[in-house]
Amino acid sequence: MSGLEELSREELIALAGALAGRVTALEQENGELRERVTRLERLISRNSGNSGMPSSGDDLPGKPQPKAKPAKPAKGGVKRRPGKQSGAPGTHLAWSDDPDERVEHFPAGTCGCGADLAGAVDLGVTARHQQIEVPLMTATRIQHDLHTVACRCGKVHAATRPQGVPAAPVSLGINLQAWCVYLMVAHAIPVHRCAELVASLTGAAPSAGFVHGMIARAAQAVEQTNLRIRTLLTLAYVVCCDETPIRVGAAKAKRYLLVACTDRYTWYMLGERTLASFKKFIIADLSGVIVHDRYQNYDSPELGERDHQLCAAHLLRDLEDCAETHPGAAWPRQIQTALRGLIHAANLAREQGKDGMDVGTKAMWINSFRHGVRIGLSEVRRIPGAAKTVTQPIGRVLLEVLRDREADVLRFAHDLRIPATNNQPA
Known part of the structure; x- marks a missing residue:
């Protein structure tokens, strides 16, 4: 740098101090930028396979596709066939002894001898084929003529309009209306x-x-x-709950569809993901176990105390995020394997009509689950400080949930009436 040789010792010290301060500021700015890039990369990497993001978001520009699930090992070394698998309930086109319509078919034309086959002797049916078909769907216009009659006594009586037929001269029938509702809602x-x-x-x-x-x-x-369904849900032993974002209204405002369901009943409420909405939702009235995705409002003391089952599907996706964030760690896969092993054992016990899963199998997987959590806690250390000012490493909060709420994570393994996930058919 020209002119440095002319500076005094004190000026050189001052210049060096200024440069050191500038370097420190640049290092701090670089660290902040690096942290921002890390956060952005993490946001971009979110998909339905490693977070609670819906699968519809996987097609957004720049989004990586979820990793393909590993193929299940073949039983007995036999490669898994496409289509229906062994043990799965099958469907087929069954023969009916009472068809809705019969169509008789006879040979037509002439015989080689020149005789017309129309006069041939019928020897009976030699082959039968049934085909399931739907009629050509065309709207039928039905006119309702309401007559008026006069009694012998002179009193006049007019026919009443049939139920479901409005007063308008022309209207759409109840079946057509049901079609519209079914297509829009279902x-x-x-x-x-x-x-x-x-x-x-x-x-x-x-x-x-x-x-x-x-x-x-x-x-x-x-x-x-709906009121009756809501009442039945409040009396149910276990209820699965979820909240799904939805766009409503002309302004396409973002709202949430709050869902509470069992394998028989489903109840919906359009609201927000706020505690005020949750107070109006069914949660406070439920008496049974609630299966949910760990959203904080489900645990609010303002909604009352009850037993919880944390959705294993959400936990597995969060663990997938941990596996991607800590590629060299074994604990995410170990915990995933243990959870899947318990879910499989519970499903198998239900199919076999048992009251509980095999004791040895349950103990093995729970032991593996606990060891995986301990290993993860030892490798992903908590950063001291207040929660509002310190961001914990990826996986730390999840591991603490798995440790501190083990009863809520594994409740399904001890009671087969409780499903492992909130993804119930609705």
């Missing part, structure tokens, strides 16, 4: 597409406004049924 088909689909399949042309209005009308029709 299959999440948008309103305009639902109207187009009904028109394509039946020839009827309901307006988008009419189709949209069916949602509110259907909700009013099942209001009492």
